[in-house]
Amino acid sequence: MKITHVSYERLDLKLTEPYTIAYETVDRAVNFILKIETDTNIVGYGCAAPDQEVTQESFAEVENNIKGIIIPFLRDKNPLDTSRLLQELAVLFNKKSSALAMVDMALLDIAAKKMGVPLYQFLGGYRTFIPTSITIGILPLEDTLKKASDFVGQGFTVLKLKGGLSVDEDIEKVNKIFEVHPNIKLRFDANQGYDLERAIKFFKETKNANIEIFEQPSAVDKAKLLGAISKAVALPVMADESIKTLDDVYELARKEQINMVNIKLMKVGGIREGMHINSVAKAAGLQVMVGCLDECGLGISAGLHFALSRPNIGYADLDGHLDFIQDPFAGMVVIRNGTMYPNLKNGLGV
Numbered sequence: 001m002k003i004t005h006v007s008y009e010r011l012d013l014k015l016t017e018p019y020t021i022a023y024e025t026v027d028r029a030v031n032f033i034l035k036i037e038t039d040t041n042i043v044g045y046g047c048a049a050p051d052q053e054v055t056q057e058s059f060a061e062v063e064n065n066i067k068g069i070i071i072p073f074l075r076d077k078n079p080l081d082t083s084r085l086l087q088e089l090a091v092l093f094n095k096k097s098s099a100l101a102m103v104d105m106a107l108l109d110i111a112a113k114k115m116g117v118p119l120y121q122f123l124g125g126y127r128t129f130i131p132t133s134i135t136i137g138i139l140p141l142e143d144t145l146k147k148a149s150d151f152v153g154q155g156f157t158v159l160k161l162k163g164g165l166s167v168d169e170d171i172e173k174v175n176k177i178f179e180v181h182p183n184i185k186l187r188f189d190a191n192q193g194y195d196l197e198r199a200i201k202f203f204k205e206t207k208n209a210n211i212e213i214f215e216q217p218s219a220v221d222k223a224k225l226l227g228a229i230s231k232a233v234a235l236p237v238m239a240d241e242s243i244k245t246l247d248d249v250y251e252l253a254r255k256e257q258i259n260m261v262n263i264k265l266m267k268v269g270g271i272r273e274g275m276h277i278n279s280v281a282k283a284a285g286l287q288v289m290v291g292c293l294d295e296c297g298l299g300i301s302a303g304l305h306f307a308l309s310r311p312n313i314g315y316a317d318l319d320g321h322l323d324f325i326q327d328p329f330a331g332m333v334v335i336r337n338g339t340m341y342p343n344l345k346n347g348l349g350v
Contacts, residue, residue, distance in 0.1 A: 001038055001039065001040055001078055001079060001080055001110075001114070002038060002039045002074075002076055002077070002078060002079075002349060003036055003037070003038055003041075003074050003075060003076060003077050003078075003079050003255055004037050004038060004039050004075075005034045005036075005075075006035070006037070006070070006071045006074050006075060007034075007037075007039040007071075008021060008032055008033060008034050008035065008063075008066050008067075008071070008211060008288060009032070009033045009035075010030065010031075010032055010033075010059075010062065010063065011030065011031040011032070011033060011296060011328070012030055012032060013028060013029045013030070013294070013296060013324045013325070013326070013327065014027070014028045014324070014325045014326075015027055015028060015029070015294075015323045015324060015325070016323050016324070016325055017323070019135075019137030019138075019162075019323070020137045020138040020139070020162070020189045021138060021162045021164070021189075022138070022162070022163070022164030022165055022190065022191035022192060022193035023053065023134065023164075023191060023193075024053065024193065026294065029049060029293075029294035029295075029324075030049075030050065031047055031048065031049050031060045031294075031295060031298075031299065032047070032048040032050075032062055032063065032066060032099075032102060032105050033044040033046070033047055033296075033298065034047075034048070034066065034070070034102045034103065034105075034136050035043060036074060036106045036107070036110060037105075038079060038110060040114075040209065040328075042055050042110050042113045042114055043110075043113075043115070043350075044105075044106035044107060044108075044109035044110035044303075044347070045105070045106055045109055045298060045347075045350045046101070046102035046103055046104065046105035046106030046107075046109065046298075047097050047101075047102055047105060047295060047296060047298040047299035047302065047329075048062050048066075048098040048101060048102035048266070049266050049293045049294060049295040049296075049299055049320075050062045050098045050099075050266075051142060051266070051267075051293050051294070053241075054241060054264070054266070054267050054293060055096070055097045055098045055267050055293075056096075056097075056165050057096050057097070057098055057099065057162075060175035061096065062096065062098060062099050065093045065096060065099045069089070069092050069187075070089065070103060071114035073085075073088070073089060073092065073222075073345075074103070079106075079107050079110045079331055080107075080111055080114070081113070082104070082107045082108065082111065082272065083272065085103070085107065086100060086103065086104055086107070086269075086270070086272060089103060090269070095269065097244065097266060097267050097268060097269045098267075098293075100267040100269040100270050100273075101265045101266050101268075101269055101270035101299075101302075102270075102345045103270070104265075104269065104270025104271055104273075105265075105270060105271065105299075105302045105348065107108075108122070108123075108271055108272075108347075108348075109347040109348045109350070110347070111321055112346060112347040112348075113346045113347040116346055117304065117346060118342055118344055118345065118346060118347070118349065119302075119305040119342075119347055119348050119349075120304070120305040120306075120308035120309045120342060121309075121311075123271070123306065124310065125308070125309060125333070126307040126308060126309055126310060126311045126339065127308050128308065128342075129213060129308070129339050129340060130304070130307050130308060130313075130316045130339070130340055131157060131158055131316065131338055131339050131340070132156075132158070132184075132316045132317060132318045132319055132335065132338065132339070132340045133156075133158040133159060133160040133187050133315075133316070133317045133319065134151050134156045134159060134160065134165055134319045134322070134338070135159075135160045135161075135162060135189075135317070135319055136148060136151070136156070136159060136160070136161050136162065137162050138162050138163060138164075138165060141169070141172060141173055141176065144161070144173045144176075144177070145173075145176060145177065145180060148177045148180070148181060149180065149181070149186075152181050152184060154338075155302055155336070155337035155338050156182070156229065156337075157183075157184060157185060157211075157337070157338045157339060158184070158185045158186075158187065159177065159184055159185070159186055159187070159215075160186075160187040160188075160189060160215075161173060161174060161177065161186060161187070161188050161189070162189050162191060163189070163190055163191075163193065164189075164190035164191045164192065164193020164194060164217075165193060167194065167198040167202050170188070170190070170202060171201070171202060171205045171206055173242065174186060174188060174206045174209050174211065175205070175206060175209055177209075178206075178208070178209035178210060182210070184210075184211060185210060185212050186210055186211045186212065187211065187213040187215060187317070188202075188206075188211055188213070188214055188215065189215035189216060189240070190202075190215065190216060190217040190218075191215075191216060191241075192216055192217075192218060192219045192220060192241060193217075194218055194229070195218065195225065196216040196218075196225060196228050196229055196232065196263060198217075199214075199217045199218070199229040199232065199233060200229075200232050201213075202217075202233075203232075203233035203234065203235055211235055212236065213235075213236055213238050213260060213289070213315070214229075214233065214235040214236065214237050214238065215237075215238045215240055215262065216238065216239060216240040216241050216242065216262075217229050217237065220241045220242045221275075223251070223252065223255070223257055224257075226239065226242060226252070226257050226258065227252075227255060227256070227257030227258075230256075230257055230258055230259060231291055236259040236260050236287065237258055237259050237260065238258065238259065238260035238261065238262050238287075238289065239257075239258045239260070239261055239262065239337045240262040240264070240291065241267075242258075243261055243262065243267075243268070243277065244261070244267050244268060245268070246273065246276050246277055246280065247331065249261055249277045249280045249281060249286075249300070250280055253280060253281065253283075253284035253286060254284075256282075257288065259286060259287065260286055260287045260288065260289065260315075260347065261278075261286050261287070261288050261289070262279065262289050262290075262291045262317070263277055263278060263281075263288060263289070263290050263291065263306075263313075264290070264291045264292055264293060264303075265290075265292075265299070265302055265303055265306065266292070266293045266295065266299070267293075271302060271305075271306045272291075274306055275306075275310070278310055278312065278313065281312070282312045287312075287314060288311055288312055288313045288314065288315070289313070289314075289315035289316065289317055290304075290306055290307040290315070290316050290317070290318065291303070291305045291318070292299070292314075292316040292317065292318050292319070292320035292321075293320055294320050294322060294324075295320045295325045296321055296324065296328065296329045297321045297327050297328075297329030297330050297331065297332035297333060297350065298329040298332055298350065299320070299321075300318050300320060300321045300332065300333055301329070301332035301333050301342065301343075301348045301349050302348060303316070303318050304318055304340055304342055305342060305348065308342065317342060318333075318340055321333075322335075329350070331343060331349075332348065332349045332350070333349075
């Protein structure tokens, strides 16, 4: 098999409404779609969702890498030589994570289509569905409660609340949501906004609110603080922005500084690298969630197929596509009552 043509498209995706997290407000996203054609009429698709804070890539940088490096490099290559191609590409543009994830997706899409199965089966096929949380950004209390009720009304059973700007407001929101919806599972993401004192205060004053995950409470450059919080609170503390590489998860696991890992394909460089990180987490006894950035349905589909393929991935936060006004890949995944399913087409489902 040989790659005959490589092209891309830039998607400028507007959100139905802006959302706020501890360090920024977001009202739109840029995704890049890679299309790899082969001499067998099999076509693979991949998605890059660069984010300056998380993936440390600008939109221009990713687009330049696609035009100047990825397209000429892939031409005439065998797309089934995935490991070698990704290793060589990583050196050429210094391991830019979402760009690598995009190529990784497209090559795996081709391989699964060649086999004639959905990607999650090609990767291992452990389960066929997984519940996903849906996220509420930083809003005033009444708006937060309205969002929560809207999502519960849509069938979601897991809510993820963003915070980190005011611990007192975070505590009030969590407790009020639990008061109104006591059967809902709650996840809280401080997005690096807490120190040890605030983290302990948050834990003590929300300990009856059924919180199942306490995500990235402290800054990425303060690993010891993350470890101190993990030891001080009786909540599963999950690293997100702190894990971008295999070395990151190894060090945090070795020093017993976390309880959980959030693997986002865009920040780690794709499914194959995500599998390595997942293996380290499994060996260390850490629970794993697959998360996302602001990704269209194509990127979300890749995260879903990855999550479905590994036995020890028990959590998903794959809602990044739900707030786009127009998503050309909206049919890639199916959500029923807060549970996510692939569309069962071959590969990623394009």
